[in-house]
Amino acid sequence: MLPLEGILVLEFCQYMAGPSAGLKLTDLGARVIKIERPKFGEEGRQINIKNLFIDDSSLLFHALNRNKESYTANLKDEEDLINVKKLIQKANVMTHNFRPGVMETLGLDYKTIKVLNPKIIYATITGYGTIGPWAKKPGQDLLAQSISGVTYLTGDKEDPPTPMGLAVADIFSGTHLTQGILAGLIRSTQTGKGALIEVSLLESMIDLQFEGITTYLNGDKYKPTRARNGNAHAFLSAPYGVYKTNDGFLVIALASIKDLGEALGSKAFTKYKNQKTWFEKKDDIMELINNCLIKENSSYWIEKLEAKGIVCEEVFNLEQLIHHEGYQILNFDQVLTLTNGEKIHTTRCPIRINENKIFSTEGAPRVGEHTDQIAKEFNL
Structure with missing residues (x-):
């Protein structure tokens, strides 16, 4: 039995950050229902990663949303909204990554929802928090990396600002949201009270830089200096770095x-x-x-x-890693089966519980695939 079995999560999330938190929760046993737009679903279904699409959704969407269910609702439609609120009354957790003000307009903000369900863990990801000059800006990974200053830590001294080659703001904020949700669930079992959990892409990127920011706040005002060649850490001394050899x-x-x-x-x-x-x-x-x-x-x-x-x-490239015994012994690959029968190879959950690895077999859902089933189950 996985530790979060019996926990119901409603995911009002799009793209990567919020759904990555839902992925971690479903890997640990939670039931995650995506609340999506009718017909089109959430925007993340169309994220174009190397033009790879399967069953009308991007390969990235399939990797991020395995084991989830899809319930479609027009949140601006009164009847649909009533049914969604009925679902919320049954849920343990609700997540969203809309811009500040959107859920208030829909009547799905925390103040309203906690009246419906006082025990709910209401968890949100924004780009830059809910107040301040950036609050209304799009919460996007590259923008958050750029504003945070982290692009001056990657690359060598004479390089321009260099973003990391992964969606680190999205993934770290999703991880932080998961941590907050788990803490809220523990408190809820102890007190019977819910919680509002808030993280942002920017704050996650700031947290990632705690070493450099701590030195700055304690009187070291000098700019981080990347090494001339082979930079690996702007705050550490030699020999910390990357070096060319005769063959690599x-x-x-x-x-x-x-x-x-x-x-x-x-x-x-x-x-x-x-x-x-x-x-x-x-x-x-x-x-x-x-x-x-x-x-x-x-x-x-x-x-x-x-x-x-x-x-x-x-230093390995991806091909060297995947074909190395050190990777293969981890048994990190898994195969998902989609609704149309197609197979997707992806990675598994990195957590082991009682020496057991956590695998999935269910692919991501089609838009609204579980709407009728969920409506019947919850009397909607």
């Missing part, structure tokens, strides 16, 4: 410059005895490391460095 790349994470110099067989590092220079002269030290590593293959250096206790690893 490797990363070095943790090592003293003295030990590293000995492992590389170079006396050029001896002038950096003072640990402060490892940060102040980061670019010079990293260039010395590069000059050594380029002479041999990655495997040669990894064997040599690991023997000296230096934390390092080869």
Whole structure:
């Protein structure tokens, strides 16, 4: 039995951030019903990732919405809204990621809903919070990354601001929303009271940068400085970074410059005895490391460095990862079956419970696929 079995979640969410929270909840056993527009469904069904669509919805939508049900309702239609409110009265959790003011207009804001269902966990994701100059801006991953300052941490010193290559604002805010929901559910079992859970893309990106922001708030006013080449962390000293070898790349994470110099067989590092220079002269030290590593293959250096206790690893691309024994032994792939019988290969939930991995078999629903079933079950 999964820990959230018996928990009913109504998901009024679109795109990635909110549905990613619903995905985590359904992987843990919750029943997640998507409330979607009639005919078209939620906007995330049309997210164009490399033009990959299956059964009229994007491949990304299928990966994000496995194991969920779909109930269609026009929230501006009085009868549909009455039925949705009946569902809300039965739910444990309700999630949405509409812009501030939308749910108030529909009469589905927290103040209204908690009268209908005092125990409900009402969880929302916005782009930038509910007040302030950015509150009405679109909550979009690239915008949130850009405003947060995180784009000045990725890439090398002379690179322009560089976003991360993943929808990190969406995924982290979805994770934070899940944490808040779980905390609310625990409190609800103890007190019988519901809770309003709020997160935003921007706040999740700020939280992600707690290291740098903490140094700034404690008197270090200098801008984060990316390494000239091979930057991996703008706030850490050499040798932390990415290095070219004769046949690829490797990363070095943790090592003293003295030990590293000995492992590389170079006396050029001896002038950096003072640990402060490892940060102040980061670019010079990293260039010395590069000059050594380029002479041999990655495997040669990894064997040599690991023997000296230096934390390092080869840099894999996606194909190398998926075909490596280290990935395959995790049994991380799973196959979903769609309503039309097609199969989708995707990844499983990363959490294990009592040594058991969590797998799914049900694909994402078609628009309104479960509307009649749900209406009958809940007397709508």
